[in-house]
Amino acid sequence: MAKPKSTKKRVSKSTPKSRPANAAVPNLADPALLERIAAGLERLVPPVPAKPDLNEADAFIWHPQGSQLVPVPRVNRVEMELLHGIDRMRDTLVENTERFAKGLPANNALLWGARGMGKSSLVKAAHAAVNKRFAKGNLKLIEIHREDIESLPNLMTILRDAGQKRFIVFCDDLSFDADDTSYKSLKAVLEGGIEGRPDNVIMYATSNRRHLLSRDMMENERSTAINPGEAVEEKVSLSDRFGLWLGFHKCSQDEFLAMVQGYVDHYQIPVDAETLRAEALEWSTTRGSRSGRVAWQYVQDLAGRLSVKLG
Numbered sequence: 001m002a003k004p005k006s007t008k009k010r011v012s013k014s015t016p017k018s019r020p021a022n023a024a025v026p027n028l029a030d031p032a033l034l035e036r037i038a039a040g041l042e043r044l045v046p047p048v049p050a051k052p053d054l055n056e057a058d059a060f061i062w063h064p065q066g067s068q069l070v071p072v073p074r075v076n077r078v079e080m081e082l083l084h085g086i087d088r089m090r091d092t093l094v095e096n097t098e099r100f101a102k103g104l105p106a107n108n109a110l111l112w113g114a115r116g117m118g119k120s121s122l123v124k125a126a127h128a129a130v131n132k133r134f135a136k137g138n139l140k141l142i143e144i145h146r147e148d149i150e151s152l153p154n155l156m157t158i159l160r161d162a163g164q165k166r167f168i169v170f171c172d173d174l175s176f177d178a179d180d181t182s183y184k185s186l187k188a189v190l191e192g193g194i195e196g197r198p199d200n201v202i203m204y205a206t207s208n209r210r211h212l213l214s215r216d217m218m219e220n221e222r223s224t225a226i227n228p229g230e231a232v233e234e235k236v237s238l239s240d241r242f243g244l245w246l247g248f249h250k251c252s253q254d255e256f257l258a259m260v261q262g263y264v265d266h267y268q269i270p271v272d273a274e275t276l277r278a279e280a281l282e283w284s285t286t287r288g289s290r291s292g293r294v295a296w297q298y299v300q301d302l303a304g305r306l307s308v309k310l311g
Contacts, residue, residue, distance in 0.1 A: 052158070054165050058131060059141040062169075064151035067158065069142065077124040078296075084262050085255035085292070086118050089246040090126075093204075096244055097126045100202050101135040101166060107243030108190055108203040112210045116293030117248040119206040120172045127168055140167050146174055152189045160198040167201045174205040175212050176238075190241035203242070210247070211239045251290050256280070259295035269299070269308050276302075 052060070057071035083090060093109060100106035111119040124141065131139040144155065149171070159167050189197055197203070239245075251259070260280045264271060283298040284290045303310050 054140060054162060055137075058137065058139075059127075059143070062142055062144045062148060062151070062155050064148050064154065067154055069158070072143075075124055075128070075141070077128060078118075078121045079266070080125040080129050082262055082266055083118050083122060083125060083292070084259045085251045086122060086248065089248065090122060092244070092246060093122060094126050094129060097130045097139075097168070098134055100168075101130050101139050103166075106202055108197075108241065109205070109244040109246060110212075110239060110242035111204070111206045111246045111248065112208065113248030114250045114291065115208060116289070116291030117251065118292040119248055120170075121292070123168070123170055123172075123204050123206065127170075135166065138165050140165055141170055142167055143170050143172070146171060149174075150185045152185050156189060156198055156201065159201050162200060165200065169201055169203050171203075171205045174207045175209050187238050187241060190238075205242070210245075251292070253281070253290065256284060256290040256295055259292050260298060263296065263299040264302075267299070267303065267308060267310055269303055269306060271302065271306065 052069040053071075054060075054069075057073060059072040059075045060069040061072060062068075063070055080090070089111070093111070096106050096109060111122065113119070127139065127141045131137060131141075142155070142159075144152065152169075155169070159165075159169075190203060191197070257277060257280060260276065263269075264276060279302070280295070280298055283301070284294055287294050287297075300310065
């Protein structure tokens with residue numbers, strides 16, 4: 001009786017293809033080949049960022065691409081004596097900056113309030129004044145852009161090992177949108193992270209919003225969250241991590257005129273008091289607001305009409 005044929009398919013064992021007899025074997029001792037391999041590996045691994053020369057300038061701008069601190073040879077700043085109508089905020093911030101420059105405890109500062117009232121100008125002026133009087137060039141101002149907040153931990157790593165240098169990390173016009181989660185990086189740096197903020201770094205920020213997010217965003221958080229209170233607290237707690245709050249409010253007519261007069265006296269612009277008062281008030285009326293920025297814009301217009309150069 002014939003045996004039934006097996007239904008199992010035979011699995012053929014494939015043998016590896018042998019190298020052709022005439023195939024060239026790479027010569028690993030060839031210097032040109034080794035150089036090409038090394039070049040390919042370098043392209044795969046990002047280069048180590050060069051250590052910044054912090055003696056090159058007093059101010060820098062942080063660029064997260066490549067972890068670069070780009071020096072600013074000439075900072076666009078207003079002299080301290082030209083900042084009028086913000087005396088209390090000026091004295092408080094300068095005192096806080098002086099303590100930090102001396103190695104004493106100091107607070108992160110949030111300057112919030114009306115537009116054009118000198119928030120960012122005060123930060124830059126305070127840095128220049130304190131750096132000249134106390135720090136002898138060892139107090140550096142580093143500006144980080146709002147969209148680069150997530151790279152703050154990388155910046156802190158660089159600044160932590162900077163020796164005797166001390167740093168004011170400055171973010172101008174800081175605020176967050178509804179779907180923005182980068183504020184968590186800032187919270188960890190200010191307080192709460194394992195490493196925390198380095199002892200030689202302090203954070204100054206300006207914003208038009210006291211809690212760094214708009215009121216309608218806060219209301220939306222309340223209406224959509226399972227626990228409205230906790231949802232709002234998560235974002236509002238960011239501003240609480242700034243120990244020093246300085247509020248800037250709209251100036252009065254007298255304060256506005258004092259700002260204008262201060263600029264005119266400083267730059268020695270030849271104009272009589274009555275003309276100056278009338279034109280300045282008309283300028284503010286056409287702009288619909290009174291602020292340090294509006295005062296400076298009027299003075300620029302006045303100096304241009306009178307052929308006076310503003311140094």
